[in-house]
Amino acid sequence: MSDSHDDSLSRRLSSLESDLAGISLPGPGAARRRAAQRTRHQVTGGVLAGVVAVALGVVAVNPPAFVASPQPAESPTGTDSPTAVPSTPPPSTPPAVPTPDPTGDGESPDPGGANGDGNGDDGTGSLAVPPGALIGIDFLLDPNPADLDWAEVPADDTWLPCVPDFADTAAGVSYETSVQSRFDHWVEPAGTGAEARLEQLRDEITDCAQSGDDYYLSDVWRLTGVGDEGYLMVWNGPPRTEESATYVSASIVRADGFISAAFRGWDGQEYIGPPGAEDAIEAVSTLCAVSDVDCPGTPEREQVYPEPVGDVDGWLFIEDLAEAGLTALTQGSDVQEGGDAAGPTDYGFINLPVDPFADGATSLQQRFYSDPLETGGAVLDQLRATFPDAASARAHYDTLVAAAGQPVQSTDAVEDTGTVSGDGYDGATWRLTGGDGLEWLYGAAVSGDVVTVVYYGLLDDELSPEQMRGLVEHAAQRIGG
Numbered sequence: 001m002s003d004s005h006d007d008s009l010s011r012r013l014s015s016l017e018s019d020l021a022g023i024s025l026p027g028p029g030a031a032r033r034r035a036a037q038r039t040r041h042q043v044t045g046g047v048l049a050g051v052v053a054v055a056l057g058v059v060a061v062n063p064p065a066f067v068a069s070p071q072p073a074e075s076p077t078g079t080d081s082p083t084a085v086p087s088t089p090p091p092s093t094p095p096a097v098p099t100p101d102p103t104g105d106g107e108s109p110d111p112g113g114a115n116g117d118g119n120g121d122d123g124t125g126s127l128a129v130p131p132g133a134l135i136g137i138d139f140l141l142d143p144n145p146a147d148l149d150w151a152e153v154p155a156d157d158t159w160l161p162c163v164p165d166f167a168d169t170a171a172g173v174s175y176e177t178s179v180q181s182r183f184d185h186w187v188e189p190a191g192t193g194a195e196a197r198l199e200q201l202r203d204e205i206t207d208c209a210q211s212g213d214d215y216y217l218s219d220v221w222r223l224t225g226v227g228d229e230g231y232l233m234v235w236n237g238p239p240r241t242e243e244s245a246t247y248v249s250a251s252i253v254r255a256d257g258f259i260s261a262a263f264r265g266w267d268g269q270e271y272i273g274p275p276g277a278e279d280a281i282e283a284v285s286t287l288c289a290v291s292d293v294d295c296p297g298t299p300e301r302e303q304v305y306p307e308p309v310g311d312v313d314g315w316l317f318i319e320d321l322a323e324a325g326l327t328a329l330t331q332g333s334d335v336q337e338g339g340d341a342a343g344p345t346d347y348g349f350i351n352l353p354v355d356p357f358a359d360g361a362t363s364l365q366q367r368f369y370s371d372p373l374e375t376g377g378a379v380l381d382q383l384r385a386t387f388p389d390a391a392s393a394r395a396h397y398d399t400l401v402a403a404a405g406q407p408v409q410s411t412d413a414v415e416d417t418g419t420v421s422g423d424g425y426d427g428a429t430w431r432l433t434g435g436d437g438l439e440w441l442y443g444a445a446v447s448g449d450v451v452t453v454v455y456y457g458l459l460d461d462e463l464s465p466e467q468m469r470g471l472v473e474h475a476a477q478r479i480g481g
Contacts, residue, residue, distance in 0.1 A: 127189040127257055129171040132290040135185045135262065137175055139282050148177040158184050160248050160265040161215065161237030162208035164201055180239075180246075181266035187287060188259045194228075198254040201261065202231050205250060206305075209235035216245075219275055220305035226296040227255030227284040231304075232275035244268055251280035255293045260284055274373050277301065303372060309334055313478075315367050316382055316454070320474040324467040326456075328371040329380055338364035347383055347453050349442060351404050351414060351432055356385035356451065359396040378462070382475060383453045390449050397446035400453075401428050404444060411435025417465035424448065425476035429469045441465060443472035447479040 140150045155172035160182055166172065170188035190197040202220075209217035215237040223230040230253030236245040248265035262279040277299040288295040309332050311317040321329045336343040338357075344366040346355055356364055369380040387393040405428075407414045413433045420427040427445030434440070441463055442455035452475045456463055 127191050128169065129187045129189055129258070130287075130290045133187045133258075133260075133287045134171060134173040135183075135279075135282055135286055140175055140183055148179065148181065150175045150177055150183075153182075155184065155186075158182065158263070159239065159246075160184065160263055161239075161246055162205050162235060162248065163250075163263050164204045164208075166261075179267075182264075184263040185283060186259075186261045187283075188261075189257060190254075190259050191257045194254045194257050194259060197259055198230070198252060201252050201259065202233070205233055205235070205252075209233075209237065214238055214240055217305065219303070221275060221301040222304050223251075223253065223277060223280060223299060223301055225299045226277060226280045227253040227260070227294065229254055230280055232277060232280065232301065234275045239267065249275045249279070251275070251277070251283060253280050253284055255284050255287055256291075258287060258291075258293065260287050274301070301373065303331075308372075312367065314384070314450075314480070315478060316369065316380075316471065316475050317478065318369070320471060320478075321369055321380065323474075324471050325463060326369075326378075326380060328374070329369045329378065331370055331372040333368040333370070336366045338366075344383060348381070349440070349453075349455050350408050350412075351406075351430065351440075351442065352400065352444070352453055352455075353408060354396070354400045354403050356387075356396060359387075359399065360392045361385040361387050361396070361451075378456070378459055380454065380456045380471075384479070385451045385453075387449045387451070393446055393449045393451050397426070397444060397451050400444050400451065404428070404430055404442070407432070409435065415465075417441075418469050420445070420469055420473040420476065422473070422477065425473075425479070427469075427472040427476050429465060429472055431465055431468075441468040443468055445472050445476035445479075447476045450479045452476065452479060 137150055137152060140148075144150070153174050153176045155174040158174060163184060166186045166188045167190075170186050172184065172186040174185070175183045188197070206217060206220070209215050216235060218234040218236070219232070221232040223232050230251065233250040233252070234248070236247045239246050244267050246265055246267050248263055250261065250263050252259065252261045260280075260283040262283045264279060281296050281299060284293070284296050287293050312332065312335060315332070315335070318330055318332065321327075338344050344364050346364075347353075363386045364383060365386075366381065366383045369382070371377045385393075385396070387396060405414060405416055412435055415431045415433075417429045417431050419429070425445055425447035427443055429441065429443035432440045432442070439458040440455055441458065442453070444451060444453045446452075452472075454468070454471055454475050456468065
């Protein structure tokens, strides 16, 4: 990332933090603040995901990945939190991943490695974890921006929820701080049963992390390019208080005949975001250095759970965003209804102040498009207001266009960036340069009985007015589904 982009990002975040710090912006100003929040926050499953994680006064803004330093809290009071899979069946499970039969005859996997795999296992169970295969404490200490006092602790009494049991032949190491954060790393020799053992561990964690109201499975990603294959997972569970839960990330990787699994957890109030691959890379690199195991290449992730929504008829498609140059925005959210708890009540943007419901709209829906690998990154918003008939939709559109081209705040400047039209639709676009340092490209279009609005907050020059016009035209063309 260039220095100019870093400076621009810092300026945007600085402006945003000031905007959210209690400055009174009545009326349309409040709508602008909501729009800034929506555009700078990752949205998952119809719930706005905050980019600030707070725990006992320690604030981390926009952690780039799950490997951000744990947030301080009180030391755990006990170690009786469940680490094995509860017997209660989960309410739902991620999409099943086929589990190959390693023996070809339906026999159970061989976690001890007795079948041999050509990696030091002669078929008599001699495959063992080599010395030096476990992650050292230096990995946690450098870098360590929070100056946490990591120290080695016994590996067999973890208090992190849903960490499964490993075979007696496995080797493990654990580290803790005095502020309830913990790191567990296990390497298990699984021989030719490694592929099935990887799926078994994933299923055990999934079942536990969906076993009741005290547990929540956030993310499951398939990982390639590190070892042979693996999974990145995020969940939370006990120990839990009214203010916080224990958050855990897991990096479970198969490398030749070994399973290398790292678990990083802390007590915090909030965490929403994709898991990072750094722990998996370190785990396999460490194993690779002392054994005949392939070193990691370039990690790639594919989301397994929640299953991506994909394109929705009547809304912008991911290919429309890619055509406009927003190639990182590859995930669309569920459609949020105006009557939902997190659903829209207005267009949420200062220069779109016209109330669709006051003009007779029967519904207002919203969808977000974001980068699934960057929490708090760029987000494109689209809204659709449906009216009883085409005439009322057109009347609302005309009123909206007149308002959208005029700055509501005297410190803002609005530029008319053009119009679009076609068979049965019309649209218009603008660029707003705010006195608060924020810049927006936005537009509106009407087709039949639907008015749609699209807006995007610029971090840099990643979207041009011409490209926004293309997006608005695509949005108008897709209204009919």
